[in-house]
Amino acid sequence: MFHYRCRLKIKSHWIHSLGKCDPCYSIDLIDLSTAIIMVAFVKRVDLDIPDNRITEALTKVGLDVINVIRLTRKVGNAPTSTIKITFKDANNRNTFIHTGLQVYSMHFNAEAASQNKKPIQSCSQQCTAANDAIKCNNCKGKHLATANNSHNFLEQEKRMLNLINQYSSTSSPTVTTPLLHDNNEFPSLPNMYQRQQGFLHNDILDELINLLTSKMEKIIAETTKRLFKSLQQKIKKIGQTISSVETLINDDTTSPSSSFSDSDEDVQIPDSPNTASSLNDRVGKPGGGVLLAVKEHIKCREIINKTTHKNEIVAVQIETLLYKSILISSIYVAPTAKIDMNIFEELYNINNNCIIVGDLNAILSEMGSIKTNARGKQLQELLNEGLIKSVDDDSTAFEKNEYEAKLDWILGSQQLLLFIANVETHPTIGTINGHKPLTFDIQIGAEPKPTSSRLSLNFKEAK
Missing domain, CATH: 3.60.10.10 (Endonuclease/exonuclease/phosphatase)
Incomplete structure (x- = not known):
């Protein structure tokens, strides 16, 4: 009989498993679903979107996130467009798989992490875990953590349906996927302070324009009235003067004693x-x-x-x-x-x-x-x-x-x-x-x- 010790890291805790296999020489591993069911992947995420913004978006919709990591390439360690997200439990991960990621008015589909189903063995025979060794990591019941009858699963399913109803409608039109780098499709968005300042300035400007317009209308009306009144008075005086001059001319032309x-x-x-x-x-x-x-x-x-x-x-x-x-x-x-x-x-x-x-x-x-x-x-x-x-x-x-x-x-x-x-x-x-x-x-x-x-x-x- 041979003994092998397998060491797995799940949720920052080390779990030890002592596997026994007789007469074949295989390793009995702990169910990896307890770690994989808390991980999801999001692909084709723009490199301009930082990890902390993704964390804020998930936290805002009520999901408990442990870690957000952007995967890098093996050669050159360059960042890729794939994001790995680790949740607190499977319920949060399952909800995220159905709702997806919503950042900057952009929606990304999420994929669940899948387990490598190729068995690890050292002989020609396969070994499976005993049914009595199955134990839920959430409620400690004798079933898998992904079982449909789990209390946490039912609660999270209800929560997931509410989120789906929130972001979906009965009749959703067919929408073509916009280009990520198209400025017309995704224009630069001002921050909240700039938008508030813009609205405030527009309101003040509108009030000033309305006030100045009303004042100018009153001033123009009063000025026009005064001008017409003054013009009428001057025309009247000019008429009187012309009449007086004509009278003087007529008198002087008939008077021999007058002299100019x-x-x-x-x-x-x-x-x-x-x-x-x-x-x-x-x-x-x-x-x-x-x-x-x-x-x-x-x-x-x-x-x-x-x-x-x-x-x-x-x-x-x-x-x-x-x-x-x-x-x-x-x-x-x-x-x-x-x-x-x-x-x-x-x-x-x-x-x-x-x-x-x-x-x-x-x-x-x-x-x-x-x-x-x-x-x-x-x-x-x-x-x-x-x-x-x-x-x-x-x-x-x-x-x-x-x-x-x-x-x-x-x-x-x-x-x-x-x-x-x-x-x-x-x-x-x-x-x-x-x-x-x-x-x-x-x-x-x-x-x-x-x-x-x-x-x-x-x-x-x-x-």
């Missing part, structure tokens, strides 16, 4: 301050002073005639057809003085329909000069307040010894600047002062004294 000439004969400078001219002369000093000369047939009256802080001011109020009245003022600011800001506020408070002209000795780099002086900063501050604006003309009004600057200004309220046209500078009168005369037209009808006449101002003598 800007000659010296038309300008009267009487001594009384209630006449059609206003003069602020320097007492006891040669030259200088400010003068407003108005044609004798235009109805006007003097409002201001004074000198304060070296600021010489004269202002008259003229009655017009379009407006009740307008105020025209001439100001001179000495080079050594500052602009008296209170004067401008006083003029605007008297009549907000005003035009202010004169030599302010203020230069602004924004209006064509090479620099900005202290009075220029004062003028810029006055313009920023918005009470009055400057005529949009950067022509220099002073020229002497190759030095040019804009010292003389035409200022006015916003509504009157719309009627100012034909602003021109003329050559200097003489070679002493260097100031260029400024002329402009005000396209507005003036209230006449006995008869109508067009308003025409001449500031050739302004310095």
